[in-house]
Amino acid sequence: MSKYFPQPKTIKINSDVELIAFQCQDTVVQLASIPPGATFELHRHPESQIGMQIAGRLEININGTKEILEPLKQVYVAGSNVLHGSINPFQETALAFDVKRITNSKEAEEAILEVLPTQYKFTGFDCQSVVGPWFDIFITKIPPKGIIPIRQSASETMGIVLNGKLAIAVAEQQQKLEYGSVYYAPTDVFYGGYNFSDEIVSLIEILIKNRSVLSAKDTLYNTAFTAS
DSSP: OOSSSOOOEEEEOSSSOEEEEEEETTEEEEEEEEOTTOEEEEEOOSSEEEEEEEESOEEEEETTEEEEEOTTTEEEEEOTTOOEEEEOOSSSOEEEEEEEEOOOOOSOOOSEEEOEEEEOTTTOOEEEEEEOSSEEEEEEEEOTTOEEEEEEOSSEEEEEEOSSOEEEEETTEEEEEOTTOEEEEOTTOEEEEEOOSSSOEEEEEEEEOOSSOGGGTOEEOOOOOOOO
């Protein structure tokens, strides 16, 4: 079993919904398929939680404030012990991910954060991002044969491939990933990727903020990526 490519665990929430959960050290990444009419009852827990729609829409309720989440447009943030829940009132199945971990963030947490265009500084690929109190999220479109340079980050990083397949290398391990899998790169471990397909592949990366601003401490590592 690899800590860099964690194995999924199925968790049944209720009669309507099952989650696929991945344990990445102190962080849990969950993928959910939410059918029409399915409900997550209001609940709270010590962990902070964030989430985003991948496909379809969902009505999120955070401490009594309701918002419709659109695919890849917003991130919801529910702090430690904040009541939150959701319902799918629409006629299409929704796909979503969420991330849970204990945080020591002292910043005020906005319930809904907007996804904004940005530039992936390592490659120049089309990218969108969200800056949160204890996390950053990047959604990157990787063109056919595009390379994500091997680099070393001051952050813990988790990645979710949304379509197609993407070769990911973390430390000495490499796998070809598709939706339903997650990779995990701990702090100061070298990692990168390669799109060996003929289609644009979308990748979500969740970066956990640690001691300082992550982008100031990220460094490139000049090495060749194995495309096989």
